[in-house]
Amino acid sequence: MIQSVETHATIAEAQRAMGADAIYMAGGTLVMRDVNAGVTATRIVRSSDPVLADIRLSGDGVTIGAGVTMAMIAVHRDLTFLAPVARSVGGPQIRNMATVGGNLFAPHPYGDFAVAMLALGARVSVAGQSAAPRPIADVLRERGRIGLVASVQVPRPQAPADFGFLKASRIKPKGVSVLSIAAYLPRQGGRIRGARVAFGAMGPMPLQASAVERVLDGQSLDAATITRAAQVAVEGLDPPTDPLATTWYRREVAGVHLKRLLERMARG
């Protein structure tokens, strides 16, 4: 049962105020559910640090404050590549509340934005740490003990067609993921260099599809390559059974959806 709510002026102060009895609340869409159900810590820690709501462009990247909402991403004129991802999260009210930082901690089957971050190879700055930003894959793996996220640094694709996102859900336009896929396929001279493909709702956290990446790397995005990529779609993934879909179903359709996404990206 919650005994107190603390609001700190900076994210670093909030980080220092954390403890085993505390939970950090950003947009509230995940934490308030637990608070309402009475199954959470006794202290809520928040931060009013304005830097959390910053979106800063820098060369070929962008630094997104952890408190930036999905709605802010969806309408930002320099982040159009991320707009479809942001719009796929929740309904309009959720998007006005849910944050980029919070999405990194969203349990299955949520966390579609984190899937895009993983595919883009984003790096994460942790509050109160002067060390270099950490690769998102590490952060997702250790998200229970990572500390507070201050911001996410995201590369911006050189060509819009280099990045694609697909979310399969049973209810449209707002539904929870059966699965989601994000693909970042930078191309040089028609060949894919440094492919990154990530799946959501296909494991306990967003997961990279290394087998797919190996198939795609060095190839052009043609029909034969797409078919081969689809064939290995579920290698290394561990999809759960939940009320939305079974393990079997998710494995069956993962390749189909990957194929659709890659075909869409091939068409540009």
Add this chain to the structure above:
Amino acid sequence: MIEFRKEFFADERDDNLNEVGKPTRRQDILGHVTGRSPYFDDHLFDGLLHIRCVRSPHHHARIRRIDIAEAQSMPGVVRVLVGRDVPRNLNTLLSLLDFGIDDEPLLAETKVAYKGEPVAAIIAETEAQARAAVARVRVDWDVRPHVLDVEEAIKPGAPVVCEVYQTNKFIYHGKYDHQKLRYGDVEAAFARADHIVEGRYQMSPIEQAPIETCGAIAAPEVNDRYVCYTSTQALFFSLGTAAKMLTMPSNRLHFIGGTVGGGFGGKVDSLHEPIAILGAMLTGRPCKFAWDREEEMQVGAPRGAERWYIKDGVARDGRILARKFTGYFDSGAYTRLSSYAIIKGVGHLPGPYTIPNVHADVYCVFTNRTPATAMRGFGITGVDFAIEAHMDKVAEAVGMNPIDLRILNSYRDGDMKAHRRVAKNTALIECCQVVADKAGIALQASSRAASSLRDGGGERGRLPAHTALDQKGTVTGIDTGGYARKGGAPGRPAQPVPMPGYSMPAAATAAPRPPAQTPARPAATAASVASSQSTTPPPPPAQPANTTDRPRQGAMRFSSISGLRRR
């Protein structure tokens, strides 16, 4: 887009009425759009207390001990309710209609039969405090084997789900462990059929999922009454149930409802009102008892699952000569309304078709699932799915277009239905014709020419010359209250043999009243039922819940599927 086909039933409709047939505003719409419609929770009380239940984590368990000491000393806790606080802690919903045996406690005392069954209720100053105290109630569970499948549940040796019904089957009319329909002779017709088409159909439970969860607020009123604001769909039903369980004259209860945030059948079970009122009685303060969404989904009674087996005897030309049903309704742990759903469903068989021989055995089965209740057309929708899926299967077997097959077998005005009422205002043929048009399906000339108004009645309107009867599944020694007695021998007291542990009659003549027609076939299946009984030693007799009540004279019975009639 809605399309009105006014050519049908034109002579039965008057298009010049002032209100009927014309768009109108809802009388409650102003409240809805201004946010002022008063749902049960839209009443503010100073000092409102909040109730939350301690629930079973097991499908089936005996309760050795409930320790409420720690919960009682938690901050904000005003009172903890357990089963012994409920004045009459056993009820079945339809006892108000004198149908069925009391089988379900408000708060379980000795055992739980489904996951989420409540065993205690915390009354606290805030909802958060009530939640915190719920976690501190210690229950010593003796976990028992459970059964979640209807056919497993009626096998010999299956765990007994509900003490009142030892074979996990509801007892119909004090006589049978299933609801029967006998019309003609299906076995004789199967013998002369060109095709036998069999199918098995399974429907899952469906949660009504109203946006407003079920709940009630009760508060002491002046003049020694209690006011109760409730989300119930059945205000007087809930009033009667609360009065019964609290052993309180209903004129001391002031029920206010009618503004319901969606019900769809899920708000008739009257579980919240008695607990909220009991809380108000024992604390002297206003008490709110409402489910959260998780409870609504987990313990809110859904439309029950159904399993149907259908066997048809079909002539080469597509005419269905006989149809035999075996149905299993998953009632969950208690009866609630499934017993009634079957009565309604069996009256509907064999669907909107004229079939000269129909036979149905439909079982209301108790399993360790969440109890099932009403939902939009319950009793009909499930078996209609089975019937219509089966019609397609029959069409495939005889090589006919499924719509032609339906028109060929459709009921028509004047036809006798299996529940022995003459069909009128039938319109299946016309529906099929319109559907075929819309779907661009070419029908046979005979289907195109068919009409619900023609070629019905006559021979089709007469009862079968011979109906094969049997006494399969006969049960004796059951006291189901005044209802069954009225249906049997009027005025005769229930047989003194206490239930449970039913015994089979030696012959059909052991039934309370001989059937109107001499059975053409003896109780062919009685042996299997009898043997299943012999493998299960009868447990010690339980006391029927309502032995203290004198049977009401002129008790109600389900004399027709469409309603009740006082006999």
Add this chain to the structure above:
Amino acid sequence: MAKTPIVFVLNGAERASFAEPGQNLLEFLRRGVGDLSPKYGCGQGTCGACTVTIDGQTHLACLTLAESVTGRRVQTAAGLATGATLHPLQEAFMENFAAQCGYCTPGMLISAKALLDRNPNPSREEVVEAISGNICRCTGYEPIIEAILAAAKGRARA
């Protein structure tokens, strides 16, 4: 447990009340302030019955910490009408039979108002998107969509 005093603007009028620690905005508005128009449907952010606007943006009151509205402007369905004059959306909902049980209606109206405030002439798809966070279990979506489009047209004429 110390309660927190909260001063905010509700439907244009300054209000003050106390919130319990961890209390959500829905419970605070309903029991603390007495505005019963936002409804509880899930407490999990899935149904939209508790939709309110905070500084013009739709939020789910059940997932909003009460104290986060300190100093901000909250609007609920109770504040849509001006005196006895209904908002055009309310009129349109009445005309188009856009409510059955009425429980989703306050949240639905707030989502619709937030849409029309930023986009006075929405397409049908934009209307569908705007109410996609609001469940109507009576499944009266078509009349609701029609009502919102009708309100937009009426406003365009005026």
